Amino acid sequence: xxxxxxxxxxxxxxxxxxxxxxxxxxxxxxxxxxxxxxxxxxxxxxxxxxxxxxxxxxxxxxxxxxxxxxxxxxxxxxxxxxxxxxxxxxxxxxxxxxxxxxxxxxxxxxxxxxxxxxxxxxxxxxxxxxxxxxxxxxxxxxxxxxxxxxxxxxxxxxxxxxxxxxxxxxxxxxxxxxxxxxxxxxxxxxxxxxxxxxxxxxxxxxxxxxxxxxxxxxxxxxxxxxxxxxxxxxxxxxxxxxxxxxxxxxxxxxxxxxxxxxxxxxxxxxxxxxxxxxxxxxxxxxxxxxxxxxxxxxxxxxxxxxxxxxxxxxxxxxxxxxxxxxxxxxxxxxxxxxxxxxxxxxxxxxxxxxxxxxxxxxxxxxxxxxxxxx
Ligand SMILES: Nc1ncnc2c1ncn2[C@@H]1O[C@H](COP(=O)(O)OP(=O)(O)OP(=O)(O)O)[C@@H](O)[C@H]1O
Ligand SMILES: [Mg+2]
Numbered sequence: 001x002x003x004x005x006x007x008x009x010x011x012x013x014x015x016x017x018x019x020x021x022x023x024x025x026x027x028x029x030x031x032x033x034x035x036x037x038x039x040x041x042x043x044x045x046x047x048x049x050x051x052x053x054x055x056x057x058x059x060x061x062x063x064x065x066x067x068x069x070x071x072x073x074x075x076x077x078x079x080x081x082x083x084x085x086x087x088x089x090x091x092x093x094x095x096x097x098x099x100x101x102x103x104x105x106x107x108x109x110x111x112x113x114x115x116x117x118x119x120x121x122x123x124x125x126x127x128x129x130x131x132x133x134x135x136x137x138x139x140x141x142x143x144x145x146x147x148x149x150x151x152x153x154x155x156x157x158x159x160x161x162x163x164x165x166x167x168x169x170x171x172x173x174x175x176x177x178x179x180x181x182x183x184x185x186x187x188x189x190x191x192x193x194x195x196x197x198x199x200x201x202x203x204x205x206x207x208x209x210x211x212x213x214x215x216x217x218x219x220x221x222x223x224x225x226x227x228x229x230x231x232x233x234x235x236x237x238x239x240x241x242x243x244x245x246x247x248x249x250x251x252x253x254x255x256x257x258x259x260x261x262x263x264x265x266x267x268x269x270x271x272x273x274x275x276x277x278x279x280x281x282x283x284x285x286x287x288x289x290x291x292x293x294x295x296x297x298x299x300x301x302x303x304x305x306x307x308x309x310x311x312x313x314x315x316x317x318x319x320x321x322x323x324x325x326x327x328x329x330x331x332x333x334x335x336x337x338x339x340x341x342x343x344x345x346x347x348x349x350x351x352x353x354x355x356x357x358x359x360x361x362x363x364x365x366x367x368x369x370x371x372x373x374x
Contacts, residue, residue: 002030010059031289037214084159099134188281226296274307277348294318311348
């Protein structure tokens with residue numbers, strides 16, 4: 001059902017190189033979180049610390065009521081079973097075919113029969129679109145297929161927490177779009193807590209519930225997507241809008257003279273771009289961690305940049321939302337809202353929709369969503 005991860009005062013150095021200092025954040029149970037930061041700021045080290053592969057110098061990593069850095073080896077081993085991890089390099093075993101790679105955690109950590117293992121492996125391979133590639137070796141498949149195989153392997157133990165390091169690096173934009181949709185769909189299906197490290201700004205802007213940004217050994221900001229996408233904080237603004245103007249330089253940090261030169265030249269960071277609607281599960285269901293569009297801005301008195309929450313079809317998702325939820329839960333649409341779906345129905349970014357009434361059509365047949373929603 002997803003587990004909350006609470007990181008408190010985490011500090012990590014390698015020799016004299018301080019990677020991060022006093023990092024604290026809470027990854028809410030069941031939500032999708034994205035971690036950003038310039039190359040070499042310690043994102044992969046952070047993931048490895050979360051799963052207990054690297055020991056921090058100081059601080060706590062609470063997984064439920066267990067503090068990971070302080071667990072005895074036997075309990076650490078048990079706690080690790082909560083995690084599915086896709087490492088940055090995929091980490092597939094080169095001499096094993098894709099089927100055996102994906103089956104590996106099941107053979108290693110469970111007493112399941114080969115028939116049960118086969119059912120699970122084939123289900124996950126179908127989920128990530130790899131059916132037919134069972135007998136190929138990692139060296140015989142494309143980079144995108146390797147990522148998906150790594151993702152399938154990360155999913156076989158039905159993890160409560162999924163850590164994914166740069167799922168989109170080296171992928172073309174179309175495959176990245178499919179992978180992003182897959183991540184959102186997987187979160188809807190599993191309710192696990194997700195942490196995704198990415199350099200892809202479009203992914204960061206449209207996929208997560210929360211965004212964190214690491215810079216200069218610190219977590220500059222961590223919070224709801226809308227908070228960071230409407231932030232005027234120079235580092236956050238520069239990074240999320242992929243600009244050269246701002247405190248981040250080619251070798252991580254600009255010096256004072258570079259910043260003064262920028263100011264003299266009248267470089268300003270420009271207007272904040274609109275906040276895009278969040279990518280929704282392709283079958284139209286609601287995720288457990290889903291926040292209504294515009295809710296954070298409204299609750300915090302922030303006016304989102306003009307054009308925010310409007311999808312490619314011109315629909316404003318702040319207005320669509322109550323109707324969308326009503327269609328999901330079978331509750332009556334709020335007063336004044338038309339009962340018919342919009343002309344080109346479908347959640348934002350979810351691609352072509354099946355015809356009305358077909359399975360997966362939007363709005364779907366009225367049935368209450370499983371579990372509680374916010
Ligand atoms: N096991 C290790 N021993 C010593 N130094 C390490 C180790 N692992 C990572 N580092 C150093 O820690 C720093 C952060 O590395 P990390 O791999 O976490 O960066 P990153 O933010 O993931 O970068 P990228 O975006 O390029 O993947 C780097 O300077 C790296 O050289
Ligand atoms: Mg990395």
